Amino acid sequence: GQQVMQIPQYQHVQEGEDFTTYCNSSTTLSNIQWYKQRPGGHPVFLIQLVKSGEVKKQKRLTFQFGEAKKNSSLHITATQTTDVGTYFCAGVNAGGTSYGKLTFGQGTILTVHP
Amino acid sequence: DTGVSQDPRHKITKRGQNVTFRCDPISEHNRLYWYRQTLGQGPEFLTYFQNEAQLEKSRLLSDRFSAERPKGSFSTLEIQRTEQGDSAMYLCASSLNLHARQRSTVYGYTFGSGTRLTVV
Numbered sequence: 001g002q003q004v005m006q007i008p009q010y011q012h013v014q015e016g017e018d019f020t021t022y023c024n025s026s027t028t029l030s031n032i033q034w035y036k037q038r039p040g041g042h043p044v045f046l047i048q049l050v051k052s053g054e055v056k057k058q059k060r061l062t063f064q065f066g067e068a069k070k071n072s073s074l075h076i077t078a079t080q081t082t083d084v085g086t087y088f089c090a091g092v093n094a095g096g097t098s099y100g101k102l103t104f105g106q107g108t109i110l111t112v113h114p
Numbered sequence: 115d116t117g118v119s120q121d122p123r124h125k126i127t128k129r130g131q132n133v134t135f136r137c138d139p140i141s142e143h144n145r146l147y148w149y150r151q152t153l154g155q156g157p158e159f160l161t162y163f164q165n166e167a168q169l170e171k172s173r174l175l176s177d178r179f180s181a182e183r184p185k186g187s188f189s190t191l192e193i194q195r196t197e198q199g200d201s202a203m204y205l206c207a208s209s210l211n212l213h214a215r216q217r218s219t220v221y222g223y224t225f226g227s228g229t230r231l232t233v234v
Contacts, residue, residue, distance in 0.1 A: 001173075004156075006156075033222055033223075035223075041227075042205060042225040042226065042227050042228055043157065043205075043223075043225050044225070045222030045223060045224065047222075048221070048222055088156050088157075090156075090157075100145060100162075100209065100211045101147070101159060101162055101170060102147075102159070102223065103159065104149075104156035104157045104158070104159075105156050106154075106155055106156045107154075107155075107156050109154075
């Protein structure tokens with residue numbers, strides 16, 4: 001079945017440093033979504049990427065979707081303590097009949113030291 | 115509409131007992147999903163509905179798990195004869211999935227706060 005892997009599993013940064021998490025799928029994706037889960041909270045939708053090579057920005061966050069639609073990345077510039085949490089990528093498998101069902105990666109836990 | 119609601123927030127049960135969780139999605143959403151999350155892991159797919167139809171159930175899910183969405187609104191997830199390995203956070207999410215001209219548009223999920231199940 002489809003697998004979605006994320007690296008790194010953990011990332012500790014000093015406030016103001018940049019952060020990047022990478023996501024790889026075993027299958028081609030029709031789209032990919034990113035979520036943030038604060039400690040003790042539930043996943044919150046950040047963004048969706050659909051097109052091959054797509055790049056989207058949300059303030060200090062930059063999201064990329066690979067040309068082959070099998071990988072993605074999230075980059076945070078100049079981290080702040082409010083960025084703390086676990087970042088998940090989640091993909092919808094291209095083809096098949098389960099359109100819209102997301103398969104989540106295991107997440108990258110970001111810790112920001114003030 | 116205040117988002118996706120789940121009840122109860124916490125459930126402690128003895129091994130072998132049956133438990134039932136409820137999820138009330140965002141009313142405009144036609145898709146409802148159940149996921150399970152354990153510590154340090156991403157949400158794991160259990161099942162999902164489009165309106166009242168259950169479209170898929172994870173192959174990893176045993177027959178002790180059953181879900182319903184009888185009128186296409188709220189959903190229930192029942193676990194029979196609970197085991198300690200069932201201890202997890204059970205997350206419900208809803209989304210809008212549109213089909214038009216043979217194309218499907220997917221939107222982001224809105225998750226509820228989850229039901230934390232502890233089996234002792």
